[in-house]
Amino acid sequence: MKTKILVLHPNPDNLDAIIKKANLQNSKNGPFEAVLLLGKYDLKACPTVPEVPTYYTGSIEQKEQFTDIMKNLICVTGGFLTLKLASGVKIGFFDRICEDATGDVDILVSFHWPLAIAKTQGLSVIGDREVDKMVTKLQPRYHFAVGTEKGRFYEHPAFPWTPTKACRMISLGQEGSGNKWFYAFSIDPLESLPFVDGVNPFKIESQNVSVVEEQMESGEKLQPLKRASENDEQPVKRPKIVAPQECFFCLSNPNIESHMIVAIGKHSYLATAKGPMPLPQRPLDFSGHAIIIPFDHTPIIEDREQREEMAQFQKTVAAAFYEKSFATVFFQISRPENVHIHTQLIPVRLDGAQEQFERSINERTRQNNERAKFNQLLEFTSDTKQVKAILESKNFIKFVLSMGDKIKVYAAQLVSEKPVDLQFPRRVMSFHLKCPKRTYWDRCKQTKAHEINECEKFKAFYKKYDFTS
Incomplete structure (x- = not known):
């Protein structure tokens, strides 16, 4: 028997209004057998009662796997649970890996995208290989996910599991984000579908993993990209063309170090730096060295x-450091020869920050101008009109010193x-911080465990100011 399902990605702050909209859709385009809310939430009862059983994944573990928050609003918790509707449609709610999960489901709901599909869009960071395992095990006909709290709309081309069974993966943006945030469809659990001539991304991902494993077993080394020359006594060679899937900063790079990502916006993200220059400066218990990277x-x-959005990251990070009595130095090299x-x-001590920084940049x-044989000569200015003209050229080195309400640009x-x-x-920053031996990033390398710890501390520090959450 064919039945209708309504899927929404709500803004939890607008729950009552969203339930009203769902009820309106039910009267106009229903009846729906179930409403599914994507994302993870700690929802409370609201004045408007859902007309249709409405399910969502809870962010806080409940005593029961299915908990009635109010009439027709049900919180689902417990790792992986299945729900069979009266029509026979089976819905799987996946929150964490469950080795005992067996059988097929018609609809799968998860927070993260499967990594295999995320990679096709250059969004590896919102994918999770554990989701891939569940998807390939359960072979849903529809898979709904969001990837991040704000999500994004994306509908992957249908692909086959078998000659009579296909899968559609749909991601929705959050209500109010400007992206499509609702999806209604009909489904018959007994209906066979015509063959879909699409590429199954999970088979491609499985093949890619096998190739990497073969390289590792054979002892073949996966070559990392070489960084730009750090020898200021040699001419700088024209950089090679680096594809996104090979770029250190691109989310489409399968080897991106996602454990260092602090926050992800719509157009850029914030990550801790590899080989951070400063050691922790009290009261901070982490280096504070980070990078803002456009997609x-x-x-x-x-x-x-x-x-x-990158400016918004700068503003909020600077505010967080200023609260701890630190100024923040931002620096950027913009030129056509860049890769990404x-x-x-x-962060630097607020007391005397401008005087010390100007001494550092001048020295x-x-x-640079006296000793380096091949580097072009540099002349910094903080004059507002001159800075504006330089930045408009898109070919510059820029420093921004943020000290609360006072901002200086060089x-x-x-x-x-x-x-x-x-x-x-x-070099400027190592002079400012009096740590010349930490000029080069590869002399400041950390273990992965240290990098993870550094990132978690930065997340906790930034949480109050994080506009992406």
């Missing part, structure tokens, strides 16, 4: 929304095709 694999920033533009940030500029014009010392900003 787009581009040498300069052209997109306005991307630029605005990004902004780095380092390192002097050394910029130097770069000349295309001429070598530039890519380590110059780190």
Whole structure:
């Protein structure tokens, strides 16, 4: 028997209004047998009662696996649970891996995307290989996920499990985000579907994993990308073209170190730095060195929304550090020869920050201009009109010193095709922090466990200011 299902990705702050909308849809386009709310929430009862049984995954473990929060609003907790509707449709709710999960489901609901599909969109960070395992085991006909709290709308092309069974994976944006946040469909658990001639991404992912495992077993080393030359006495060579799937900063890189990601926005993300320069400065118990990275694999920033969101990351991170009596130095190199533009940030003591920073940038500029044989000469200015003209050229080195309400910008014009010392900003900061031995990132490497710990501490520190959550 064919039945109708309504799927929504709600903003939990608007729960009552969303239930009213669901009730309206039920009267106009229903009746629906069930309403599924995507995401993970700690919802409370609201004035409007759902007309249709409405299920959501709880963010807090309940005593019962299915808990009635109010009439027709049911919280699901417990790792992996299945629900069979009167029509015979089986719905699986996946929150964490369950080795005992068996059998097929018609509809699967998870928070994360499967990694195999996330990779096709360059969004590895919102994928989870544990979801892949459940998807391939349960072979749903519909799979709904969001990936992040705000989500995004995406409908993957249908692909086959068998000649008579296909799968559709749909991600929804959150209500109010500007993305599509609702999806209604009909389903018959007994109906056979015509053959779908699509590519099964899980078979491709399985093949890719096998290739990597073969390389590891044979002892073949997976070669990392080489970083730009750090020797300021040699000409800088033209960088090789680096594809997104090979780029350190691209989410489509299957080897991206997602354990270092602090927060993900709509156009950019914040991550802790590999090889952080500063040691923890009390009262901070972590280095504070981080990177703001746009999603787009581009040498300069052209997109306005991307630029605005990166500025929002800067503003909120600076506010968090200022609360702890730290100024924040942001630095960026923008030039056509870049691989993937990004902004780095380092906290410094607020007391005397401007005087010490200007002394540092002046001294390192002097050394660059006097000692380096091949690097182009640098001249920094903080004059507002001159800075504006330099930034409009998209070819510059820029420092921003944020001290609460006071912000100073220093910029130097770069000349295309001429070598530039890519380590110059780190040289300035190592001079400022009096740690010359930590100029190069690879001399400050941490273990993965240390990196994970550093990221978790940054997340806790930034939580109050995190506009992406």
